[in-house]
Amino acid sequence: EVQLLESGGGLVKPGGSLRLSCSASGFTFNSYSLNWVRQAPGKGLEWVSSISSRSNYIDYADSVKGRFTISRDNAKNSLFLQMHSLRVEDTAVYYCARELNGRSAIFDSWGQGTLVTVAS
Amino acid sequence: EIVMTQSPATLSVSPGERVTLSCRASQNINVNVAWYQQRPGQAPRLLVYGASTRATGTPARFTGSGSGTEFTLTINSLQSEDFAVYYCQHYNNLPPLYNFGQGTKLEIQ
Numbered sequence: 001e002v003q004l005l006e007s008g009g010g011l012v013k014p015g016g017s018l019r020l021s022c023s024a025s026g027f028t029f030n031s032y033s034l035n036w037v038r039q040a041p042g043k044g045l046e047w048v049s050s051i052s053s054r055s056n057y058i059d060y061a062d063s064v065k066g067r068f069t070i071s072r073d074n075a076k077n078s079l080f081l082q083m084h085s086l087r088v089e090d091t092a093v094y095y096c097a098r099e100l101n102g103r104s105a106i107f108d109s110w111g112q113g114t115l116v117t118v119a120s
Numbered sequence: 121e122i123v124m125t126q127s128p129a130t131l132s133v134s135p136g137e138r139v140t141l142s143c144r145a146s147q148n149i150n151v152n153v154a155w156y157q158q159r160p161g162q163a164p165r166l167l168v169y170g171a172s173t174r175a176t177g178t179p180a181r182f183t184g185s186g187s188g189t190e191f192t193l194t195i196n197s198l199q200s201e202d203f204a205v206y207y208c209q210h211y212n213n214l215p216p217l218y219n220f221g222q223g224t225k226l227e228i229q
Contacts, residue, residue: 035218037164045156045164045207047218095163100175105211105218106154108175110163 002026002109004096009114016086016118022079022096022111030054030074033099035107036081038092038116048094049081052103064090086118122146124210126221132229135198141224143191143208152211155184155193158223159204168193169211195226203228 008020020036036048049070050059058070069082079096093113100108123146133139143153151171156164166175168184171191181196195202208221 037218044223045158045209045220047220050218100166100169104169106166106169106209107156107164108166110165112163 002098004098004109004111006094006096006111006114009094009116011117011119012086013120014086014088014118017082017084018086018116020081020083020094020114020116024077024079024096024098027098027109029077033057033103034072034079035097035099036068036070036079037095037097037107037110038090039095039113040089040092043092046092050099050103050105051079057103083116086116088118090116091118092116122149122210122217122219124208124219124221126206126208126224128224129222130225130227132227133198134229135200137198138194138196139198139226141193141195141206141208141226143186143193143221145189145191145210148188149210149212151187153184153186153191154209154211155182156207156209157202157204158207159201164207167206198226200228202226 003025005023033052035050051070067085095113096111097107098109100106125144153171154169155167158164172184183194205223210219
């Protein structure tokens with residue numbers, strides 16, 4: 001069974017930093033592209049960032065470009081999102097999501113999410 | 121940028137009914153559409169991709185259709201667990217695109 005488990009969320013002040021992690025199991029981790037997708041309270045889904053299986057393709061939404069960094073450790077089946085210069089509008093549940101079939105941009109498995117709250 | 125517009129925002133229906141959710145793209149996107157279901161307090165779940173291909177585990181009562189700019193998700197014989205928010209997504213891998221619609225909430229009438 002595919003499992004994705006996010007951690008690292010919490011309360012942080014504007015301008016602060018936070019590092020999210022996603023631990024994966026139940027599939028061949030180094031064969032899949034992975035993503036972070038977020039959802040602000042009561043709002044819809046917003047894609048944040050993507051990383052290919054070997055980290056050779058990385059993309060960011062314009063809203064986080066230059067502030068967030070996605071990375072992965074295939075030896076430890078883990079995905080990360082380093083977030084700097086956090087803003088109130090970054091407040092959201094952050095989901096780790098696996099892409100179906102390589103770089104399909106179709107999200108076939110999701111974690112349960114970790115809540116990031118940016119407030120003073 | 122391709123904009124995905126879902127309608128209506130909220131749909132009130134009764135269990136056992138059939139319902140059709142709509143998603144419109146601002147330009148031709150062939151069949152590069154996926155549908156997701158999000159129950160309250162849960163993560164999204166992939167239902168359909170390629171406009172009409174059911175994902176593993178998606179019940180047969182869910183049917184996706186459409187191409188170009190108009191897409192629909194039809195749910196036959198609504199079950200209690202189907203009351204949720206549904207999102208359509210335009211996807212593309214070259215260049216990577218991940219645009220979601222704003223969602224349609226299906227609520228019990």
